[in-house]
Amino acid sequence: MADTTAQDGDGGDGIRTFPFPVDLSVLGVGMQVGPMGTGRTWHAVDAPLERVHRIDFHVVMLFSEGPVRHMVDFAEYEATAGDLLWIRPGQVHRFSAADDYRGTVLTMQPGFLPRATVEATGLYRYDLPPLLHPDDAQLTALRSALAQLRREYEDTTTLPLSLHTAVLRHSLTAFLLRLAHLAASSDRAAGGQADTTFTLFRDAVEKGFATNHSVSAYADQLGYSRRTLVRAVRAATGQTPKGFIDRRVVLEAKRLLAHTDLPIGRVGAAVGFPDAANFSKFFHQHTEMTPAAFRAELR
Structure with a gap:
């Protein structure tokens, strides 16, 4: 696959951000598919990928060998x-x-x-696990769909660009629908549920965690009692609503500490802690590290 171009998102020691290299994809379409491995460059050659970095596009890796260890959002x-x-x-x-x-x-x-496909395939379900273990039948179907997508991607002569792109979107959708089903099934098997109450709560937290850490406020906003919310979140995640909110706040704080050179106080303010000391106490309570120590470990 063609090289991607990395950009230094913040300058200095900031963690680098990788944009999608649309200018390097075949015919400039908004996707790429190809092999990983020796002799094939599918990422920026000048970037230290063993350091933490951020991407602004989707990456799906189907492994033919292993084991491979990979960190995603600070989990190995x-x-x-x-x-x-x-x-x-x-x-x-x-x-x-x-x-x-x-x-x-x-x-x-x-x-x-298109938006309808994005919603149907759960492209932005950040609550779903990144690592997926398909069974034999699922793996066969996923490999077949991915191979078909790759054939369409590499066939640049059969169709005009507009039709080529349309066919790619259909083939990509077929693959992603299978992938999304696997991800949702894996989540349910791990104890998650698609309960409407939890779904609404999860979406509300995603929109409001930077300013709202109150379980009661979310319950009022959604029109549920606190008790109902507690039952729904515990059934879906095994956590309390407060634990779910705190986990999302900690994740965003980690991202900002890793990805930016913002002062610790500004990182705290960005996730709802105007007082830097309170933020440091909260972060240490949940990670057993100070924000400064966490940032230093990644740099």
């Missing part, structure tokens, strides 16, 4: 042959310098698919 995952790793826009991740990445990689630019 180990993938082996037949596993898939789905990294979404805005997530921070880090490649393993010690492991070989072999298999097929798909990258996709936000906006390449």
Whole structure:
């Protein structure tokens, strides 16, 4: 696959952001698909990928060998042959310098698919696990769909560009629908549920966590009693609503600490802690590290 171009998102020591290289994809379409492995460059050659970085596009890696260790949003995952790793826009991740990445990689630019498809495929379900373990039948279907997508991607002579792009969107949608079903099934098997109460709460937290950390405020906003909200969130995640909110706040704080050179106080303010001391206490309580120590470990 063609090289991507990395841009230094913040200057200085800031963690680099990788934009989708639409100018390097075949015919300039908003996706790429091809092999990982020796002799094929599918990421920027000048970037230290073993350091934490952020992407603004989707990456799906289907591994043919393993194990491979990969960090996504500060959690370590180990993938082996037949596993898939789905990294979404805005997530921070880090490649393993010690492991070989072999298999097929798909990258996709936000906006390449229509909104209805985006919603149907759950492209921005950040609550779903990034590492997926398909069974034999699921893996066969996913490999077949991905191989078809790759054939369409590489066929640049059969159709005019407009039809070529339309066919790619249909083939990509077929693959992503299978992938989304696998992700949702994996989530349910792990104890998650598609309960409407929890879904509404999750979406409200995603929109409001930077300013609203109150369970009661979310319950009032959604028209539920606090008790109903507690039951729904615990059934879906095994956590309390407060634990769910705090986890999202900590994740965003980690992203900002890793990705930007913002002062610690401004990071705290960005996630709802105007007082830097309160933010540091909160962060240490949930990570057993100070914000400064966490940032230093990643740099």
